[in-house]
Amino acid sequence: xxxxVIMSMLNGLTLAALLFIxxxxxxxxxxxxxxxxxxxxxxxxAGGFIGMSVVKVTGSWLLAMLSxxxxxxxxxxxxxxxxxxxxxGDDLRETLISLSVAIIIGDLVLVIWGGYPKSIAIxxxxxxxxxxxxxxxxxxxxxxxxxxxxxxxxxxLWLFLTKxxxxxxxxxGVDNFDMVSSLGINVxxxxxxxxxxxxxxxxxxxxxxxxxxxxxxxxxxRILTLTLIVIIIxxxxxxxxxxxxxxxTGLVYSFATxxxxxxxxxxxxxxxxxxxxxxxxxLFGTKA
Amino acid sequence: MKRKKWIVAITAIxxxxxxxxxxxxxxxxxxxxxxxxxxxxxxxxxxxxxxxxKLALDEYNNEFNGIPIRVFSEDTKADVEVMRTKLDSLxxxxxxxxxxxxxxxxxxxxxxDWGARNPQVPMLIGYxxxxxxxxxxxxxxxxxxxxxxxxxxxxxGQYCAKELGYKKIxxxxxxxxxxxxxxxxxxRGFLENGGEKVERIWHPVEAVDFSSIMAKLMGxxxxxxxxxxxxxxxxxxxxxKQWKQFGLDKVYxxxxxxxxxxxxxxxxxxxxSALGVYSSLHYYDGNPSQANQMFRENFKKKYGHYPxxxxxxxxxxxxxxxxxxxxxNGQVDNPEKFIAALRKVQLVSPNLHGxxxxxxxxxxxxxxxxxNKWLKRTAG
Amino acid sequence: MNIAVxxxxxxxxFGPYADMAEKYMAAPATTRSxxxxxxxxxxxxxxxxxxxxYVEKLNRNGGWVx
Numbered sequence: 001x002x003x004x005v006i007m008s009m010l011n012g013l014t015l016a017a018l019l020f021i022x023x024x025x026x027x028x029x030x031x032x033x034x035x036x037x038x039x040x041x042x043x044x045x046a047g048g049f050i051g052m053s054v055v056k057v058t059g060s061w062l063l064a065m066l067s068x069x070x071x072x073x074x075x076x077x078x079x080x081x082x083x084x085x086x087x088x089g090d091d092l093r094e095t096l097i098s099l100s101v102a103i104i105i106g107d108l109v110l111v112i113w114g115g116y117p118k119s120i121a122i123x124x125x126x127x128x129x130x131x132x133x134x135x136x137x138x139x140x141x142x143x144x145x146x147x148x149x150x151x152x153x154x155x156x157l158w159l160f161l162t163k164x165x166x167x168x169x170x171x172x173g174v175d176n177f178d179m180v181s182s183l184g185i186n187v188x189x190x191x192x193x194x195x196x197x198x199x200x201x202x203x204x205x206x207x208x209x210x211x212x213x214x215x216x217x218x219x220x221x222r223i224l225t226l227t228l229i230v231i232i233i234x235x236x237x238x239x240x241x242x243x244x245x246x247x248x249t250g251l252v253y254s255f256a257t258x259x260x261x262x263x264x265x266x267x268x269x270x271x272x273x274x275x276x277x278x279x280x281x282x283l284f285g286t287k288a
Numbered sequence: 289m290k291r292k293k294w295i296v297a298i299t300a301i302x303x304x305x306x307x308x309x310x311x312x313x314x315x316x317x318x319x320x321x322x323x324x325x326x327x328x329x330x331x332x333x334x335x336x337x338x339x340x341x342k343l344a345l346d347e348y349n350n351e352f353n354g355i356p357i358r359v360f361s362e363d364t365k366a367d368v369e370v371m372r373t374k375l376d377s378l379x380x381x382x383x384x385x386x387x388x389x390x391x392x393x394x395x396x397x398x399x400x401d402w403g404a405r406n407p408q409v410p411m412l413i414g415y416x417x418x419x420x421x422x423x424x425x426x427x428x429x430x431x432x433x434x435x436x437x438x439x440x441x442x443x444x445g446q447y448c449a450k451e452l453g454y455k456k457i458x459x460x461x462x463x464x465x466x467x468x469x470x471x472x473x474x475x476r477g478f479l480e481n482g483g484e485k486v487e488r489i490w491h492p493v494e495a496v497d498f499s500s501i502m503a504k505l506m507g508x509x510x511x512x513x514x515x516x517x518x519x520x521x522x523x524x525x526x527x528x529k530q531w532k533q534f535g536l537d538k539v540y541x542x543x544x545x546x547x548x549x550x551x552x553x554x555x556x557x558x559x560x561s562a563l564g565v566y567s568s569l570h571y572y573d574g575n576p577s578q579a580n581q582m583f584r585e586n587f588k589k590k591y592g593h594y595p596x597x598x599x600x601x602x603x604x605x606x607x608x609x610x611x612x613x614x615x616x617n618g619q620v621d622n623p624e625k626f627i628a629a630l631r632k633v634q635l636v637s638p639n640l641h642g643x644x645x646x647x648x649x650x651x652x653x654x655x656x657x658x659x660n661k662w663l664k665r666t667a668g
Numbered sequence: 669m670n671i672a673v674x675x676x677x678x679x680x681x682f683g684p685y686a687d688m689a690e691k692y693m694a695a696p697a698t699t700r701s702x703x704x705x706x707x708x709x710x711x712x713x714x715x716x717x718x719x720x721x722y723v724e725k726l727n728r729n730g731g732w733v734x
Contacts, residue, residue: 007503015497107327115331116553117522119529129535140533143499213496214529216522218328222494257491257500262463262700265492419681423693435681442683443676446732451674463700472698473683479710480684481731486705550670572670 003137008258009251014143016250017150018208022223023230023242024157025201031174031237032194035091038098039079040202041224042105045217047072047203048210049113052120061123061211069203075105076199080192102220110217117216120207142212149208153201157239170194174237229272235285244283315385315621318357320345320609321378322602323389323399324414325366332521332553333391333598334364337414339591340602341388343583346590348606352613364390368398375402379409385620388605391415391598393437393466403430408623410630412605415598417466429623431630433608434601435570437466438473440547444568445477448544452566454478454513456485460501460527461518461546463490470518470546487512496526502534509539520548525557532561542566552596571597608633684732691718 026040051068055061079101087093126145129138161167173180173190181187209215209223226249234245248271256264275282322341324334338361350357360382362374371390378384387409390399396416403411404427411430413421417437421430448454457478461467467490475486487508489501505515515536517527524545531543545567549555552573555562573584573594583603587595595603612629613620620626685692695717696702704710715723726732 002507004503004507007506008500011497011499011503015499110327110331115328115335116557117525118557119525121559122533127533129533138535140530140535142533212529212533214522214525216525217331219496219522222496253497254500257495257497258504261489261491261495261501264495422681439679439681439683443679446676447674450731465698468698468700471700472703475703475705475710476683477732479705479707480714480726484707488700488705490700552670555670566673569670572672574669574671 003135004258006135006137007139008254010139010143011258012251012254013247014147014250015254016246017147018205018212019226019230019249020150020243020246021146021153021201021208022205023227023234023246024153024239025198025205026227027231027234027237027239027242028157028201029195029198030231031239032170033084033088033191034237035084035094035098036228036236037195037198038095038224039076039102039105040198040227041220041222042102042109043072043076043199043202044206044209044223045215045220046075046105046109046206048120048206048215048219049109049118050203051207052113052118052210052215055120061120061126064120065204065207068207069200072203072206073196073200076202077192077196079199080195084195085188085191102224106217106220109220113217115217117214118210119214120211122211146208146212154239154243161239166190166193229268232272232282233275235282238282238284241282241284315355315618318352318355318613318618318620319360319382319384319386320357321360321362321382321384321387321389322414323362323364323371323374323378323387324391324395326361326363328365330366330392330521332551333415334366334389336596336598337389337391337602339587340595340599340604341606343587343590343599344603344606348610352610353618355618360384364392364395366392366395368394371395371398372402375399375406379406384409385623385626386609387411388602388609389414389416393418393464396421397425400425400427400430403427410623410627412608412630414605415601417469419469428631429627431608431627433605433633433635435547437469437547440568440570441470441473442477444544444566445474445479445483446481447477447568448474448514448516448566449478449481449483452514455483456487456512457483457514457516457544458487458489458505458508458512459516459518460489460491460498460505462493462495462520462523464493466520467518467546474516474546485512493523496523498527498530499534502530502536505536506534506539509536512540514541514544516544516546517549518546520546521554524549524554528558528561537561551598552594569597571600604635608635611635685718688718688722 022044026037029035029037047068050071051064054064054067083097083101084094087097122142126142128141130141130144131138161171169180169185170190173187230242230245230249233248234241234243249268252271253264253268256267322338324337325331326334326338345357345359360378362378364371364374375387378387390396391414393416396413396418397420399411399413399416400421407427407429409429413430413432413434415434417435419436419438422432422436448457459471459474461471471488478486489504491501517524519527528543531537542564545565547567547569549565550567550569573596584594587599608630611633612626615629615632616625680686682689682692703713711723
C-alpha cells in the first residue's frame, strides 16, 4: 500500500470523526422528535466562534470546548422550550422555526465576529506531528485526537443510551412515543434535555472544526449540508447509521480529493443520490 | 443687413448664456451608488471597499465645491442576479451619477455587461479583478481604477524563477475563473523566465478539509521545489493551518501565495505560520510613505482595524472620481462628459506603492511589489 | 506587516505583453489547464500566437528584461 493510500485512509477516518460528532447531535434530536433541526449548522458555527473568543481571553482550549458546547446547549434548550415546543407535531412549522433561528444566529455571528475568516490555535499539547513507526509516516496529532474524541463520544453515548435510566427512556421514546408518555414520564423535559445535548455536541464540533480547519460566516450551511449527507446515507435517527454514514462520507471525500480533487464534491453526492433512489430511509434507517 | 446682425448678436448671447449655465454647477447634489457584497460570505470584499469609499468621502467633507454628496449603498449578497436588480434601481430609482463597485470576479463580469446596456451610467470598478472587464469585453462607461488579477502576478512568476531559483512548482487552488487567471499569469512569468514545470491541483471552491491534498503534496516533495496557495478568504486560513499541522513547513520552503493571500486581516489570523510568505500585490501595508501611514491610521480610527488592499481600491476610486469632477466643473449630470473625464484621469495614488496612471484604455499601471513578504503580526 | 522585497514598475494589465496587447487578447482563454504547465508545450503554444521572434528573444535574453 502506498503512503498516499494510508494517508487518505487516515484522513477519511479523522474527517469522519468530525462529521460524526457534528451529526450525532442532529440524529439524536431527530430520532426523538422527528424534526430536522436546521439550526444545527448555525450552532456548530456559533459554538466555534464562542470557543475562539474564550481561547483568546483565557488561553484554555479545554475551557473553550466546554463553553462553546455549553453555550450552544443553552441556545438549543431555549429554542426548544420557547419556540419549537409550541409547534410540536407540525413538521412544516417546526422546520421553518429552526430555519429562522439558524438565519438569526448566522447574522448575529456576522455582527459580533465580522466576516473575516478566523481560526482557533491548536493547543500546544495537541500540536505537531506523530511519526507512525514501521512505515515512517508523519500524521498530525490533532487529527488523531479528533478520532479518539469521536470514539469516546460513541462509547459514552452508547453507555448512556443503554445503561442509564434516562437513556433507556429516550430509546423507548424513539420506538414508541405514545407508550412512554402514557407511562407518566415527562416527555417534554426529555425533549428539552435531548435538544440541549444535541446543541452541546454541535458546539463542541464547532470548536474542533475551528481548531483543525477554520471558521467563517457561511460555514453553518456548508456544515449542515455535510451533516445531512451523513444522516441521509446512514439513515435518519440511527446512531449506528450515523457512524457508517460519517465513515462513508469521510472516506469518499478524502480519496476523491486525493485522486480527483476537481470532482470531489460530485463524488460526495453520488452515494446520496444512489441511496435516496434505492433505499430512501438510508442504510440503517427504518421506514417511517 | 442690420437685422441679420441683430440675429447673430442675439444668437451669440443665447449661446453665451447657455454655456454659462453649462459651466455653473448643474446639480444640487451628487449621487454616488456603491455596489458589492456587504452581507454573506464575501462581506470582506464589499464592506472593505465601501469602508475605503466612505473614508475618502470624509476627507472631502462629503461634498464637492459645496455640493453635498449622497451615497446609496446596495448589497449584492455576492449574487449576480441580485446585483443586476440593484444596479437597475441605482440607475432608475436613485438616479445616481456614478456607481462604484462591484468587488467580486463574477460580479464584475456581469457588471460590464450591464454597463454595455446602460452606457449613460459611469461605473468605477471596485475590487473585481477579471481582466476581460477592461480587455475583451471593455466598454466605454466602465472604468477600472484598480487591478486585474493576472496583472499583479506575472512578475511573481518571474521572481520565483529568477530570484528564488525554483524550477518546479505546485499550485493548489480553488476551481473557478479567478484562480485560473492567477495560475495562468504565474505560469507565463515562471516558464518564460526559466521555470520548468507547474503542476495545478484544483479543489472545489468551498473545500476546507485539505488533508488529502497535504498527503499528496508530501509525496510530491521529492520532485517539486515549492507550493503556491491559490485561494482566497477562508480557504487560505484552512490551507495554512493544515500545512502546518501536517508538518509540510519542514518539507518545503515557505509557502507562496497568490495575490489575495497577503491581505492583512487574513495573515494576522494565521499567526506565525504565515511568517515569510511571498506573494505579489500592488499594495503593501508596510509602505513607510507618510501618505500610507496616515491612511492606515485614519482608517483605523474610523473602523477599529487596519485597512487592506480592498479598502485602498475603494478609497482610490473616490479620488479618481473627484479628479474627473474637477475637470468638468461638477457637471456630473452630463454622463458623456463625466465618462470622458474619468477616462482621462491621471492620478498618483497617495497610498499605493508608487505611481500609477489611468490610461485612455482605463486600466491602471502599477508598481507591483513582487514579492510582498509578510514579516510580523500587526496588532488589531 | 508586509514589506516589499522587490518592485516591478509600470506594470500594465497586459503585464509584459503591453506592446503586443492584440496578440495577448487573441490567445486562447484561460482555463483550469490552459496555458500548459510544462516548459516545452508552453513554448510551442506561445510560438503560435506570440510568434517565433518573441520566443527567440526570450531564449536570447534568458527571460524578460526588467
